[in-house]
Amino acid sequence: MRTFESFNLQPFILDAIKDKGFTEPTAVQEKLIPLIKKGKNVVGQSQTGSGKTHTFLLPLMNNIDAAKDEVQIVITAPSRELATQIYQAAIQIAQFAPAEIRVTNFVGGTDKQRQIDKLGAHQPHVAIGTPGRILDMMNEQALKVHTANYFVVDEADMTLDMGFLTEVDQIAGRLPKHLQMLVFSATIPEKLRPFLLKYMENPVIEEIRSKAVISDTIENWLISTKGQDKNRLIYQLLTIGHPYLAIVFANTKQHVDQISDYLKSQGLKVAKIHGDISPRERKRVMRQVQNLEYQYVVATDLAARGIDIEGVSHVINAEVPQDLDFFIHRVGRTGRNGLSGTAITLYGPSDENDISLIEKIGVTFQPKEIKNGEIVDTYDRNRRKKREKSKDELDPTLIGLVKKSKKKIKPGYKKKIDRAISESNKQKRRQARRQDERTVRKNKKRSNS
Incomplete structure (x- = not known):
């Protein structure tokens, strides 16, 4: 097993790693950091929660020349929340650097003119943001990316799904030809391949499979909703289990609204997160959740990959996700950093095929039911x-x-x-x-x- 010291990183990078409490590299870090340090173009395919962010930040920030007042790294992420998480991780590393490393986050919902004015004085060494805002700053002639040595596209499949690949394509087209490009993605859809072929010459493509489909610290329960009021069932699960912090996932914004309205009517203080909520409101809610002002969050799959909430003890799938990949993303919100967690999936007769498909990828369910106000074991549905x-x-x-x-x-x-x-x-x-x-x-x- 490698150590972070074996990567020959600068002392300030190792100090930042120590401050984070990281003791040894994850599988994706162990495999890809040496390749990135060698200057290889890399396509890294790995699941959420695998340590992708530090896989590219550590070796790239290791190479920054702080004496140069120019953009050296450009990083795009498909959502404001993801971009902000990368920004916060980069800021944490930069604070240990012997000379100032400037990191800027370019996302919507922030003062555009103020950012343009700041760019007139100094260019950031690391430009992080959503594709739309970064491209906007480039079109304003404010953000000068022609000096960049590295371009990172994070969550490329999500970028494609959310319709931002055109903007990423335009950004890549205006970057220097001879730069190192890194693409990270949970999956590599067929529609993403033309983009990769267009900009990446002989990339190293690495798929890092996790040893377990979901963490072995997670208890994975399955509860039948047949003949039961689903909202009432969710309320019982939240109040019987006394979670530290619980996320309830639903497939649509309308369903999120219905569940959160019902839970509020039962006296619970509930936060909700979905695409129709304004960025400013979403940011405020996220801050309140992190401060533990809310114990319950109801969300669409935006929170499954786009938002990292610490301390989640319970995840409830109000319904089986339409895209089964999101089952892993949802469940992966709990049981992180070696802590225990409980994932509960509600299902009806029409979900049998989807449950069987999830079982085929290696997920084992424990059948449960609510009886006399307790969550107890029940019979195998098969x-x-x-x-x-x-x-x-x-x-x-x-x-x-x-x-x-x-x-x-x-x-x-x-x-x-x-x-x-x-x-x-x-x-x-x-x-x-x-x-x-x-x-x-x-x-x-x-x-x-």
């Missing part, structure tokens, strides 16, 4: 299918009887065969039922201990 399969698995003796039943034999003997087969199936059903009951009792005892 138990009937397993039982039906076992009906067909007859003892060798019965197989012989079945074969005989197909021949021309006396009616009394045929009834005897039918009774024997029926009795065998009943016995197997009783055994399966007893086994289910034993499993539930055992799990309940374990959860109470």
Whole structure:
């Protein structure tokens, strides 16, 4: 296992790492930092929460020449929240530098004219922001990126999904030809490939798979909503479990509004986050959440990848996400930095196929239900299918009887065969039922201990 010292980084970078409490590199950092230091163009594919931000910030900020009053690094992110998180991480590193490293965040919702005036006095060494605002500053002739040595496109698939690839394309087209380009993405969609081919010559493409699909510190519960009021069920889960901080995810803005309105009507103080909320309001809500003024957040998938909220103890999927990749992103909001977390997914009969697909990628669910005001273990939803399969698995003796039943034999003997087969199936059903009951009792005892 490598250490951060083995990357031959400047002392101030190592001081910043120590201040963050990082002890050893993540898998993506271990693999990509040496390649970035060698000047390679890199496409890094890894899941959220894998340490991508410091994978590019550490080696690139290591190379900044603070004596030059010029832009050296340009970084784009698809949302204001993501850009701000990268900016804050860069500021934390810069404060340990022996000479001033200027880092500026260019996002909407901030005073554009003020930023233009500041750029007239000094150019930042590191320009971070959303594609639209960075391009805007370039078009104003205020941000001069022709001196940049490095260009980073973070969350490239999300950039594509949100329709910002045109702006990133225009930014890349006006940067120096001979610069190092780094693209980070959870997935590499086919529509992203022409952009990569256009700007990246012989890139090193690395897919870093996490050892586990979700962290082993997360308990992954599955609760059926059949015949139940979903809003009421969410309220019960939030008040029974007494979470430190919980995020409830829904697929649409309308559903977020419905859930948050219901929870507020039940007396809970709830923050909501979705695309229709103004950037200023979103920023204010995020600050309040981080200050623990809210215990409950209801959000669309914007918060699954676009926002990093510390200390989340519970995640509730009010519905299975339409894009199954977001299941991993949502659940990954909890159980971070070695802390334990609980992810709860609500599902109905129409979600069976999606749940099966999630299980196929290696996610294991614990079936739960609410009973007498407690969250308890319940039966595996597939138990009937397993039982039906076992009906067909007859003892060798019965197989012989079945074969005989197909021949021309006396009616009394045929009834005897039918009774024997029926009795065998009943016995197997009783055994399966007893086994289910034993499993539930055992799990309940374990959860109470």
